[in-house]
Amino acid sequence: MDELAILEQAKSYRTVERGTMLAEAGEPLDHLSSVVSGCATMSRSFADGRRQMVGLLLPSDFIGRPGRAVSPYNIEAASEVTLCRFERRTFEQLMDRSPNIAHRMLVMTLDELDAARDWAVVLGRMSAREKVINFIVNLARREAAAHDGTVAEGPVQLHLPLSRETIADYLGLTIETTSRQFSALRRDGLIETPSAREVRIPDFARLALEIDDDDGGVIS
Amino acid sequence: MDELAILEQAKSYRTVERGTMLAEAGEPLDHLSSVVSGCATMSRSFADGRRQMVGLLLPSDFIGRPGRAVSPYNIEAASEVTLCRFERRTFEQLMDRSPNIAHRMLVMTLDELDAARDWAVVLGRMSAREKVINFIVNLARREAAAHDGTVAEGPVQLHLPLSRETIADYLGLTIETTSRQFSALRRDGLIETPSAREVRIPDFARLALEIDDDDGGVIS
């Protein structure tokens, strides 16, 4: 556990405001970090303006990969974000010496891999409505996991850390379609929207039911 | 390098015919393998019949994950497939003893992660035509990589290891749309199809150009 003590000592914190680019696709990234609070997005853009998010980075998520200097994606703060950072070299040296940390990285990467593949299922085969429900449900689950454990099966309230445009780029939809789906869910009584960034779910089980009898999806 | 010798000794080969399920989603998978020849698919199915492939498994690809007994996806032989297998326990014990192998697994997993994320970009933002071109181009590149290195910029011929239906489920399209896109590419002179499973690309650079000025995609 000596290594963890060294890591502990080597870390530094940094807080950035919304809109800050934490990494540019194809550019070197000399720090590894983990998200402490806030939300960042990983995305790729096309020359013609199309954009697709490939993942959300929420508290406890890891940014950057050991042994890879270059980020293949744009990473941008979607809200104010606080990071816990390590210099890449320091981290890599530690990993070389500690099978423990290396093993932990492998487990983490395997989890991310599953999440990325589940994401492909959502993008490839779900309707706009299902995508939006999936997004809300997973965000709620993720939030709950950070605190206690499971989502309460009664009413749940949650704050959306992303704008409609960002959600749209995440779900592979347009901003208008995304907005319309939120409105439709409101009409159906599945959600309430005290404000655009706030969602209240009166009956979480009922909402989750719309996607879970088919198949689950994953958010990050 | 002692460990590699042990691995060498522990491996066994197995050949299965087209259609064989190598793993069932949610079921334990007690062997790790790598594809020697042929092609397998990883997919998830919905209760209503929708299906989405999350990856192609081509020669040199790895099946199963160390430390995870259960496969989250269906894995099915899309053609006759030969596997090189290791018992999970044997492999895991080796990994625990050899940081070398563990490190190699991490690198491999990170590559798969990038591929899975690139795949999300294809599914989320590309048109049917772009998806099909992307598929053909990457299959050609993958095939070339297995032999020499780069794809010849002149004419290229390749065999499709997948049926139209499988390609459709891979690309998040219907079989009809997929077929129509192949026909359209033929009309445009970008490909020739001596048979349904055979594609000849008269000018590889011209085909690749249709997607590469936007963004690359990845196949597995």
Place this chain on the structure above:
DNA sequence: AATCGCCCTTGATCTGCATCAAGGCGACAG
């Protein structure tokens, strides 16, 4: 060579989402 069965292709039509085009609403500044 004839028959069967499996894919693959093509056509006609329908529909979900994109695109185009106005507003509306809340936050913030003066």
Place this chain on the structure above:
DNA sequence: CTGTCGCCTTGATGCAGATCAAGGGCGATT
């Protein structure tokens, strides 16, 4: 209080891809 700016919503219309419905080609079997 009022104007402005950024973001969100809603409506009208168009189109890419899904769905429905026939064929057609080709390898396998006899």
